[in-house]
Amino acid sequence: MSQPLVRASSATIAPVSLLLLVDLDGVVYRGADPVPGVAAVLAARAAAGDDVVYVTNNSMHYRADYVTRLEAMGAPITPDTVVSSARATALYLTEQDRPIRRAFVLGAGGLEREIRDVGIEIVTAAYAATRMQQEGIDGAAAAGSVDAVVVGLDPNVTYLRLAAAADCIRAGARFIATNRDPIYPTERGLRPGAGSLVAAVEATSGVTPVSIGKPAPRLLEIAARAVGRRARDAIMIGDGILTDLAAANALGARCVFMLTGVSTRDQLRGLAAADQPVAVAQDAAELAAALETLAASDVAAAAPA
Numbered sequence: 001m002s003q004p005l006v007r008a009s010s011a012t013i014a015p016v017s018l019l020l021l022v023d024l025d026g027v028v029y030r031g032a033d034p035v036p037g038v039a040a041v042l043a044a045r046a047a048a049g050d051d052v053v054y055v056t057n058n059s060m061h062y063r064a065d066y067v068t069r070l071e072a073m074g075a076p077i078t079p080d081t082v083v084s085s086a087r088a089t090a091l092y093l094t095e096q097d098r099p100i101r102r103a104f105v106l107g108a109g110g111l112e113r114e115i116r117d118v119g120i121e122i123v124t125a126a127y128a129a130t131r132m133q134q135e136g137i138d139g140a141a142a143a144g145s146v147d148a149v150v151v152g153l154d155p156n157v158t159y160l161r162l163a164a165a166a167d168c169i170r171a172g173a174r175f176i177a178t179n180r181d182p183i184y185p186t187e188r189g190l191r192p193g194a195g196s197l198v199a200a201v202e203a204t205s206g207v208t209p210v211s212i213g214k215p216a217p218r219l220l221e222i223a224a225r226a227v228g229r230r231a232r233d234a235i236m237i238g239d240g241i242l243t244d245l246a247a248a249n250a251l252g253a254r255c256v257f258m259l260t261g262v263s264t265r266d267q268l269r270g271l272a273a274a275d276q277p278v279a280v281a282q283d284a285a286e287l288a289a290a291l292e293t294l295a296a297s298d299v300a301a302a303a304p305a
């Protein structure tokens with residue numbers, strides 16, 4: 001082993017790699033339109049060695065769907081670096097001490113596919129509801145034995161699908177929610193979010209679910225683990241006070257708060273000092289500058305005294 005000729009100084013230390021957990025809607029894009037410049041900022045950070053993982057409470061899409069869309073915007077992405085609440089829920093199901101082999105799923109096609117992908121057999125709410133109606137049986141009998149009931153946003157929800165979910169929970173299945181966002185904003189207005197369906201099943205069954213999505217810490221923890229890192233070391237880049245910022249604060253992670261989405265600077269002013277984000281950015285240029293500053297402070301913290 002040869003000794004290095006020059007002792008490492010702060011000038012020669014390898015840059016510290018940031019872990020960026022990036023919300024999608026309101027940060028990378030708004031509805032169908034990219035937020036100008038954000039994809040390029042993330043691409044530059046990834047090229048410099050940072051880990052970029054996307055985290056979204058949206059449970060309706062399969063992760064490959066995001067790859068196509070984000071690649072078209074120039075954002076750095078692979079199927080393993082987008083962790084939706086659907087994907088995180090599927091991974092959570094595989095981590096339980098009491099194994100979950102068969103799950104009842106009330107949700108969209110992307111959620112069903114993510115859960116199948118991890119090797120869990122699913123029974124759809126649509127299937128159970130059809131049997132209830134045709135055979136005059138209850139939801140637990142229609143679904144057969146299930147270890148868990150997963151509820152996300154089901155755009156085709158019906159009264160019997162909700163009834164079937166509650167029946168299975170009353171029969172002993174564990175209750176897991178992808179997220180509890182009460183509202184799902186769309187271009188045609190505010191629609192019920194997964195949380196509104198979860199609330200109906202909770203009220204009907206009398207059981208409170210484990211929730212995976214933001215502001216619960218699990219989505220960010222699972223996303224960080226996807227690249228072998230710890231969530232508390234992450235920088236959350238998000239536009240939601242009650243979701244992104246709250247989840248980061250719950251983990252002791254830093255948050256760069258974007259004003260490109262649903263929140264305003266005035267709303268941030270109402271928060272206690274301890275709950276404020278480490279930086280606020282109103283566009284891609286301010287995001288780039290904030291990340292530059294945070295990266296420099298991490299390098300300084302890692303340098304020998």
Ligand SMILES: [Mg+2]
Pocket residue numbers: 023024025026027238239240261
């Ligand atoms: Mg958002």
